[in-house]
Amino acid sequence: MQAETAAERLLKESPTQVDTAIVIDFGSQTAQVIVRRVREANVYCELVPYDADATVLDRLKPKGIILSGGPESVYAEGAPQLPDWVIGSGLPILGICYGMQALAHALGGRVAPSDHREFGPARVQRVAEHALFRDLPAEFDVWMSHGDRIEQVPDGWEPLAVSPASPMAAMGVATRVGVQFHPEVAHTPLGRMMIRNFLFDICGCTGNWTSGSFIDATIADIRHRVGDDRVLLALSGGVDSSVAAALIHRAIGDRLTPVFVNNGLLREGEAEMVQEVFGRHFGMNLVYVDATDRFLGRLRGVTDPEEKRKTIGDEFIRVFERAAVEQSGTKPFRFLAQGTLYPDVIESATPDNKAAHKIKTHHNVGGLPEDLAFDLIEP
Template sequence: MKPHLVRLMDTILILDFGSQYTQLIARRIRELHVYSEILPWDAPTTKMEALHPVGIILSGGPSSVYDEEAPSIQPYIMQAGVPLLGICYGMQAITRILGGQVIPAGEREFGPSQIHVKKENPLIPPGILDVWMSHGDRIDKIPAGFEILAENPSCPFAAMGNIAQRIYGVQFHPEVRHTPQGLEILRRFVLEICEAEATWTPESMIDLAVERIRSQVGDSRLLSAVSGGVDSSVATALAARAVGDRLSAVFVDHGLLRKNERRYVEKAFTPLMGDRFVCIDASEWFLQGLEGVSDPETKRKVIGETFIRVFENHARSLGKIDFLVQGTIYPDVVESSAPERNKAARIKTHHNVGGLPEDMNFKLVEPLRYFFKDEVRMVGEALGLPSELVWRQPFPGPGLAVRCLGEITAERLERLRNADAIFTEELTASGWLKRSATGEDDRAAQAFAVLLPVRSVGVMGDQRTYQEVVALRAVTTEDFMTADWARLPADLLGRVANRIVNEVSGVNRVVYDVTSKPPGTIEWE
């Protein structure tokens, strides 16, 4: 990437010390229309300097700063001369490096809490604030030159600051929604203390993505992997803008699609790409590779490798193609603990991040790799993509394979496909699917059915049945990094369950998933 484009935008550098919340910090800052980028805490100084940050934020993390192998603050951070904000572990790291003291808390503080703001300051609004705590250590002595900004009974140094040097620390997490004033705290730091300009808009996102593609591929030809979802669609549109007719697109029918998926994709993309778009039926190849496989990580790796082999075969028919365009987005990268995100624990491998074969012939082009889902949709709208495509239900690359728990067979896939179609149909008819970027926050941003590898006893037509169970999953979310289960009306759930049991052969029970993310993930596998 050419650094001058980033230099045109004021940038907040976020250093990741291993927190699962780190991406939320970036997400909240981008809500303020300011560009933010995450690097690991031990990133080379040259990489940090290349971003020319106007402010730096240190994330939380699972370590204790007094441990022998604990992550520490690099010299550049304290010498950069820009405002600095430490969150949780980041605050403790600042404390330790500047001569303060951090000790075990005795009792871990996790969950909702309240802080009392002791004095007026540039960072935290006055009063008693509800916050979210998650720490096992606490500060026993703050560094010289710092003041206590906020406290609570179990955490006497809930926030501190050296206002003259523009260095701040908070023991709580302003990036999570459980801290209602958190976005205001970040706004004060980014827009007022750092004086960053709000230039991160859909148009600047497009400019940055297009420049990155051109810088990476030069005059080469590209092949785009289209799934029909918003991510691959926007990635393809960005690549088309960057390289024009040097882009070809392919949709692979892996036999793991939703009902009528292939027909929909062909209808949407043929007018956009013409004869540079093709559909390949590789369902037998995929199903053969998945035969007897029930472990979710193995499923993803089988699917990832098979995808690449199909693309390689097609690319050979087109001549020399070095680059493959994928719709990988930030949540995929985070949960897979990709190389540049290896400070956090891996949640699961995404087929297009951690499940790809090492010997593939393509270099990957991922224009959306550091975009959140809502940013992808904003870019899609700015590019002029059809609204029904931009707001289509998210669908994982491995398809129904990660919603068909246990062994995959054609019969079980068809069972799941029909149940999922009923759920989607009823949600759409009742207006419970989110269709725009504003309002309707209680509507489901993603909803689907899951076929469980368990059977239950039932009674149908006065006879005993012993059949499979379908779980319904519907979540509300803005960024897909965190999510809550959708409070669907009981009569709607009852109608869906009744239809599935009566219309889908082999299912006699339906349950509803009421788990948030975290602790669960949106998908079951």
């Protein structure tokens, strides 16, 4: 059974039902941007893989489902397909790019290679009314990124918008709609309005979630998971690990030991700044390790960027393992904490995200050794 997350506890224990939507990830590099846009509208949102099962509906109780874009062709062998439970849920659906094509394909429409691929800005013209386009002009600018197109909509659906290269730039029926463009990106100026229209006018959300409540739930989740154990944190001084450090420190106090490693690749004065901020200002039990010679020695002669990232990740872990032994005292560390974002996981195309195409490995995702001596915690 899957462990209950902080978000699920928040949704269950809230005195009022928290509005929730889910984004089904078909491998889009902007899937996490969709999640962010939904959360900006004060609707809680989580990214789930395309092969997730229907239990996600019971766990998160979403009011709507958004289907992300993706790099594949839906008609190709082995391409990610829309789960049956999405259609069977009866919930409102917004399909974006590949998500619209997957929706059409699942419902009996026809998707085929486009004679004119669209990558970049385009002008879309509305040809029918739909709640998704409430208060939008008859024509508007969007961002396209696709090589396939819908040639025939499913039975009962109708075209909603066209562009010079897309005779089906949008399609819809009642509370289910698809767009060939990307409303989540900044290059679609009215995209946020469309997402809000979907959430509030189509899904019936009220916008009753805040990031502050999520912070409280995350701190409670850390306390629940860590218990009486100790946590070693990989601190770089950047935003990701700094936020992780702040959350974990608020949760367990001095049982957190941040380790800041000087790998010889830092900016001038950066090591001193990190020690000042986290050691003296925030009062954390910061451990500083100067491992310049170790890192530069391991990297000598390595020219391939992927190999460099994995080498850095491996060496970081070895340094942390040594620091853990030196700092453990009578009670060893059980957890290694690090700041990991949605983009890190998606760009690294980990096994949990089968549909994504790898861009690059992040040393805190794809560079971790298999014989890791810690349990990972990534708030």
